Amino acid sequence: MLRRLPEQNGRTVRFLFEGEQVSALEGDSVAAAILAAGAGSSRTTPKSGTARAPYCMMGVCFECLVEIDGVPNRQACLIEVRDGMRVRRQRGAPGLPGEADDDAV
Numbered sequence: 001m002l003r004r005l006p007e008q009n010g011r012t013v014r015f016l017f018e019g020e021q022v023s024a025l026e027g028d029s030v031a032a033a034i035l036a037a038g039a040g041s042s043r044t045t046p047k048s049g050t051a052r053a054p055y056c057m058m059g060v061c062f063e064c065l066v067e068i069d070g071v072p073n074r075q076a077c078l079i080e081v082r083d084g085m086r087v088r089r090q091r092g093a094p095g096l097p098g099e100a101d102d103d104a105v
Contacts, residue, residue, distance in 0.1 A: 022039070032054075035053070056077070
């Protein structure tokens with residue numbers, strides 16, 4: 001599990017991850033906060049459902065995709081955590097708004 005450097009401090013913010021309250025430091029990215037909390041994966045793959053977690057932490061790999069406040073496909077490593085934010089693991093590949101569900105055919 002990741003641990004913070006001892007000299008890190010600052011204002012604490014709280015957000016929900018999968019319905020559970022998580023504390024983070026103001027200025028943390030959502031991905032860093034999830035990893036520091038020991039939450040494990042941030043998403044699952046569309047085909048096999050394999051769990052994936054933040055990897056590059058700079059917006060290149062897209063392994064940190066999450067749903068934030070109901071909006072899917074957000075890169076958790078590029079978004080600063082804020083009080084009251086609701087974050088959920090992204091499961092598979094969500095469709096575009098207004099797109100028909102393939103299972104309905």
